[in-house]
Amino acid sequence: AQKITQTQPGMFVQEKEAVTLDCTYDTSDQSYGLFWYKQPSSGEMIFLIYQGSYDEQNATEGRYSLNFQKARKSANLVISASQLGDSAMYFCAMRGDQAGTALIFGKGTTLSVSS
Amino acid sequence: ETGVTQTPRHLVMGMTNKKSLKCEQHLGHNAMYWYKQSAKKPLELMFVYNFKEQTENNSVPSRFSPECPNSSHLFLHLHTLQPEDSALYLCASSHLAGTANTEAFFGQGTRLTVV
Numbered sequence: 001a002q003k004i005t006q007t008q009p010g011m012f013v014q015e016k017e018a019v020t021l022d023c024t025y026d027t028s029d030q031s032y033g034l035f036w037y038k039q040p041s042s043g044e045m046i047f048l049i050y051q052g053s054y055d056e057q058n059a060t061e062g063r064y065s066l067n068f069q070k071a072r073k074s075a076n077l078v079i080s081a082s083q084l085g086d087s088a089m090y091f092c093a094m095r096g097d098q099a100g101t102a103l104i105f106g107k108g109t110t111l112s113v114s115s
Numbered sequence: 116e117t118g119v120t121q122t123p124r125h126l127v128m129g130m131t132n133k134k135s136l137k138c139e140q141h142l143g144h145n146a147m148y149w150y151k152q153s154a155k156k157p158l159e160l161m162f163v164y165n166f167k168e169q170t171e172n173n174s175v176p177s178r179f180s181p182e183c184p185n186s187s188h189l190f191l192h193l194h195t196l197q198p199e200d201s202a203l204y205l206c207a208s209s210h211l212a213g214t215a216n217t218e219a220f221f222g223q224g225t226r227l228t229v230v
Contacts (some may be wrong), residue, residue, distance in 0.1 A: 004157070006147070033217070036220055037221075043203055043205075043223050044221055044222065044223040044224065044226040045205065045219075045221035046221075047218045047219075050216060050218055052216050061185070076200065082171065091157075091158070095217070101162065101163075101171075101197045102146075102148050102160050102163045102219070103148075103160075103207075103219050104157075105150075105157045105158040105227060106157055107155075107156065107157045108157070
């Protein structure tokens with residue numbers, strides 16, 4: 001079975017600072033994908049970044065980067081230069097490579113950015 | 116219209132009512148999903164459809180009945196719900212489920228309150 005663990009219920013950061021949101025995972029699949037989503041108060045889940053299990057480089061998308069440590073089974077999200085609009089819930093998710101599988105999610109971390 | 120659209124955005128229903136949630140995607144995806152998001156819980160996968168065929172039912176009570184008439188539309192029929200079914204119901208779509216690097220695109224959800 002696959003499992004995602006996010007141990008930080010809430011994080012607080014000042015504008016322009018960097019913040020790391022933790023995510024660890026467990027899976028027996030050899031091939032899998034790791035994802036981060038942002039959920040503002042409006043409710044929609046917004047895809048941020050993807051890391052494949054065989055990717056040697058850490059994924060980056062603008063201010064988002066994923067610190068992938070395969071041996072430790074961790075996939076932390078780093079947001080550089082935080083902005084007020086980054087305040088939201090952040091979910092780590094993963095998907096295996098078996099037919100019919102869907103994304104499974106962690107409990108999420110609430111990020112609050114202050115000025 | 117683009118993306119994934121869910122209607123209604125908000126729904127209040129009595130325990131004896133019958134209602135339906137609708138999801139529509141215009142992304143050309145072949146897989147669609149229903150997730151339930153309750154307070155302080157991870158997103159729970161409910162149902163997975165690949166090419167209109169249900170490939171996963173995650174032990175969901177029979178008072179929730181999904182329907183996928185084509186790869187662009189997904190419904191969740193509700194009847195005799197309980198107050199604990201109050202939650203945000205999120206629909207998502209992706210290219211074929213079971214591919215590890217396939218992100219899912221989400222609708223804005225239906226906020227359901229059972230009274």
